[in-house]
Amino acid sequence: MKKMGRLWVFFTILAFLIFGFGCATTTVEKQEGAAPETGAAVKAPATVEKKAEAVEAEKKAAEAAEAEKKAAEAAEAEKKAAEAAGEKKAPAKEVKVVTPQIRALESIHFDFDKYNIRPPDREILNRHAEWLKNNKDVKITIEGHCDERGTVEYNLALGERRANEAKKYLISLGVEADRIKTVSYGKERPIDPQHNEEAWAKNRRAEFVIESQP
Amino acid sequence: MIFSMENNDPPRMAIMVVWSFILHLLVIAGGGVWKIAPSPRLTFGPVYEVKLVDRIPSSPMDYGGTSEGLWQPSRSTVLGVKREALNFPVQRLERETTKNEGVKKALEQIKQRATTTPLPAPSGGTEEGAINSYLRLIWERIKGEWTLPPGVFPSENWQALVHLRILKNGKLTEVKLAESSGNTYFDRSVLRAIQKADPLPPFPAGIHEDSIEVGIRFHSHEAEK
Amino acid sequence: MAGLILCRSSVLGRIYIDIDSPNYRRTQIAVTEFQSLSPQASPTFGPSLTEKVSKLLNITGFFSPIPTQAFLEKPGGRIDFSNWSAIGAEYLIAGTYVAEGPRFLIEMRLYDVVKGEVIKANRYSGTPVDQTLIARQIARDVLEALSGEGGIFFTSLALVVKKGTGSEIGIVNFDGTDYVEITRTNSITLSPRFSPDGRYLAFMSYKNKNPHLFIYDVKTGSTRLLSSTPGLNLPGSWSPDGKMILATLSVDGNEEIYAIEVATGKRKRLTYNQDIDVSPVFSPDGKSIAFVSDRSGTPQIFIMNSDGTNVRRLTFYGNYNTSPAWSPRGDRILYEGRKEGIFQIFSISPGGGEPLQITNGPEHRSPAWSPDGRFIAATVVEGVKEKITIMNLNGNNQRVLLPGSQPNWSPVQRR
Numbered sequence: 001m002k003k004m005g006r007l008w009v010f011f012t013i014l015a016f017l018i019f020g021f022g023c024a025t026t027t028v029e030k031q032e033g034a035a036p037e038t039g040a041a042v043k044a045p046a047t048v049e050k051k052a053e054a055v056e057a058e059k060k061a062a063e064a065a066e067a068e069k070k071a072a073e074a075a076e077a078e079k080k081a082a083e084a085a086g087e088k089k090a091p092a093k094e095v096k097v098v099t100p101q102i103r104a105l106e107s108i109h110f111d112f113d114k115y116n117i118r119p120p121d122r123e124i125l126n127r128h129a130e131w132l133k134n135n136k137d138v139k140i141t142i143e144g145h146c147d148e149r150g151t152v153e154y155n156l157a158l159g160e161r162r163a164n165e166a167k168k169y170l171i172s173l174g175v176e177a178d179r180i181k182t183v184s185y186g187k188e189r190p191i192d193p194q195h196n197e198e199a200w201a202k203n204r205r206a207e208f209v210i211e212s213q214p
Numbered sequence: 215m216i217f218s219m220e221n222n223d224p225p226r227m228a229i230m231v232v233w234s235f236i237l238h239l240l241v242i243a244g245g246g247v248w249k250i251a252p253s254p255r256l257t258f259g260p261v262y263e264v265k266l267v268d269r270i271p272s273s274p275m276d277y278g279g280t281s282e283g284l285w286q287p288s289r290s291t292v293l294g295v296k297r298e299a300l301n302f303p304v305q306r307l308e309r310e311t312t313k314n315e316g317v318k319k320a321l322e323q324i325k326q327r328a329t330t331t332p333l334p335a336p337s338g339g340t341e342e343g344a345i346n347s348y349l350r351l352i353w354e355r356i357k358g359e360w361t362l363p364p365g366v367f368p369s370e371n372w373q374a375l376v377h378l379r380i381l382k383n384g385k386l387t388e389v390k391l392a393e394s395s396g397n398t399y400f401d402r403s404v405l406r407a408i409q410k411a412d413p414l415p416p417f418p419a420g421i422h423e424d425s426i427e428v429g430i431r432f433h434s435h436e437a438e439k
Numbered sequence: 440m441a442g443l444i445l446c447r448s449s450v451l452g453r454i455y456i457d458i459d460s461p462n463y464r465r466t467q468i469a470v471t472e473f474q475s476l477s478p479q480a481s482p483t484f485g486p487s488l489t490e491k492v493s494k495l496l497n498i499t500g501f502f503s504p505i506p507t508q509a510f511l512e513k514p515g516g517r518i519d520f521s522n523w524s525a526i527g528a529e530y531l532i533a534g535t536y537v538a539e540g541p542r543f544l545i546e547m548r549l550y551d552v553v554k555g556e557v558i559k560a561n562r563y564s565g566t567p568v569d570q571t572l573i574a575r576q577i578a579r580d581v582l583e584a585l586s587g588e589g590g591i592f593f594t595s596l597a598l599v600v601k602k603g604t605g606s607e608i609g610i611v612n613f614d615g616t617d618y619v620e621i622t623r624t625n626s627i628t629l630s631p632r633f634s635p636d637g638r639y640l641a642f643m644s645y646k647n648k649n650p651h652l653f654i655y656d657v658k659t660g661s662t663r664l665l666s667s668t669p670g671l672n673l674p675g676s677w678s679p680d681g682k683m684i685l686a687t688l689s690v691d692g693n694e695e696i697y698a699i700e701v702a703t704g705k706r707k708r709l710t711y712n713q714d715i716d717v718s719p720v721f722s723p724d725g726k727s728i729a730f731v732s733d734r735s736g737t738p739q740i741f742i743m744n745s746d747g748t749n750v751r752r753l754t755f756y757g758n759y760n761t762s763p764a765w766s767p768r769g770d771r772i773l774y775e776g777r778k779e780g781i782f783q784i785f786s787i788s789p790g791g792g793e794p795l796q797i798t799n800g801p802e803h804r805s806p807a808w809s810p811d812g813r814f815i816a817a818t819v820v821e822g823v824k825e826k827i828t829i830m831n832l833n834g835n836n837q838r839v840l841l842p843g844s845q846p847n848w849s850p851v852q853r854r
Contacts, residue, residue, distance in 0.1 A: 113737065113738070151762050151775060151804065152845055153687070153761070154718065154761045156717070157694040157715045157717040160671055160689055161693075183649055184650070349456060352456060353458065356456075356458060358462070362463060363501035363586075364500075365833050368812055368832050370768075370770075397587065399586045406529075406553050409554065410553055427453040428454050429456070430457075431455065431457050432461075435460075
């Protein structure tokens, strides 16, 4: 009997969250303007949701962390693909990915063998900085990536440069340094596995991954 | 006839052209004939050898016989060299022997000239000519037998010197490693080359000695490609 | 190129002749079938062993085993060297074996056909299972007798193998046999570097989420963490005495070269420069370090003293030169350079000068030297797949071994 009761509570909260997420999404969209979001599990920064999130987070912690991460990455990949394709529309709020404490901000891209931030990418970073300043408790990891050409090792360094340049820029706009971590994957994690200019251009990127709240 | 030509005299002009053509052909053909002499493959080894010019005894035999007058007292008897090829002071050559690059460049220059200039006809019948061509034969034979797998002694400048005596019947004796390359296996390869070339053909009639003492210097600087 | 010299010390004195290069070609060798001397000995052991020896000698690119159909006499009887020189053999290998309980006793003789004498005679012992090992010992002894060094047959390659979205490190014999995967990190793991004694393998792995430097003990199979500073912890080469390992760390703000004491983890910074400095390798005498830096605008190879002083640029041809590998003989540095859009391997003297192109055709990257400085291992891109290839130091005799990248050559493992 008690068991049933608990189950009902769980479902209620879940429903509440889903419902809440929907509203939150709209709010976030308004704030960010054109930032696209695909799929479910968008973390709503609205204060109302925080408590529910905390509960959710606790539950999540009990589940396999690995599965989460994998699903999140799959969601991320989906998202990137959508972004790269230039889709700006946020599809229906399907909740198929259950994890999603992790969401990413839009990636920026680089020229071959370069780590300087190009003007159009600065716009993107400006938006990220704004968003981060409005969501003070969010931490991110910037991942630096390269295309497949050239040395493994030099590309690891280049990827790190790219991540760090993006970090420096965000800091210069007022984001606290301790909220930003960087990691380089060199050319080891291409987002487009093809071997042509288009794929390479997509792979030369910095990704902004939101870290889950502890 | 030709030089008294006026520009406005077409028929004479034609004749001039024809004569010019014929003369050109003659010169070129003449060069071709001369070229039929010994193989242009011959180039010259370390120029340090030139310094030994001084010790060539000035007996009439050395300078006689060649109509082109190519055998000058101040030049070396390096086979087939036209005088222009030795147109630099002996002193500089000696210094350059200590540097590979200098030697290589000089070699290239001489090779270039030697392959493009006609070689003199062998001074018919002199012992010198007979020895020279026999020595060339030795060189070809031994070089032909000297093999090394590429890359087995990488990137180093190896040099070994072997002394031997060639008997009148062509047999090789008193074979001795006079200067080791420092690499046992390289040394062994040069000795094998000599062994495989043994016996050489007997001396040609023009050589009067019973045997010839020879020193063979083997080089290998294996460039990367 | 030919060089004939004529020089007389006197009319009757010694005449000098100059031969300035040999004919570079493989040594013709006849490998005859090892003969069984006892009825109990397995008859297939001989042919099988012979074939293994032949294959090993062939893979070095130094030998050309003469096909058995060309042989004029059968092995086992008295050797008539003229039969062998007639078919062009310079060397002859003949052997016998007897069974002794569960083991075989094998005798091998290496003959110089030209001289008509034995150069080397050795005995080996092992069980049928050891056949490959014995073949390698025989090949080693033959190569050593003929060239001074034969250890190549007891070397391995460490390599990176892609697995899903990550990669692991494996070890394989120099000839591509007996591949074993040695890491199971389920993450991205790369850049293997053997210690000078071959006992340890350093590598970088993301198994703890961030890229850390680990040391794997080949003997015990255990792994320990050496460096986990924030940012990169990418291993370079070890010092010749095995006490230090060079590394690229970004702990002090950007990618710099450090030397890390293996026993303690203490690090010493070597480069102080705002730009990327990566991929450090020691010279064989430990006095210099070659590395990659983009301080002059694009990635180029630089050299400095082992204490970080006297940094000077080495490569000036091309605008993307990385992955230096210093020859164990000290006289050449290999690197990968971008040419016409793809990468090829080049060789340059540590003193500088014009580089020599070693590879061409498909893309080649990540060169590594064999311990005897006579072979090069590299990544070659076949189609879109990365594979490990080995070749002679001139770029000849390329043999593709197996899929993988970033090869690193072990030292000779004593047997």
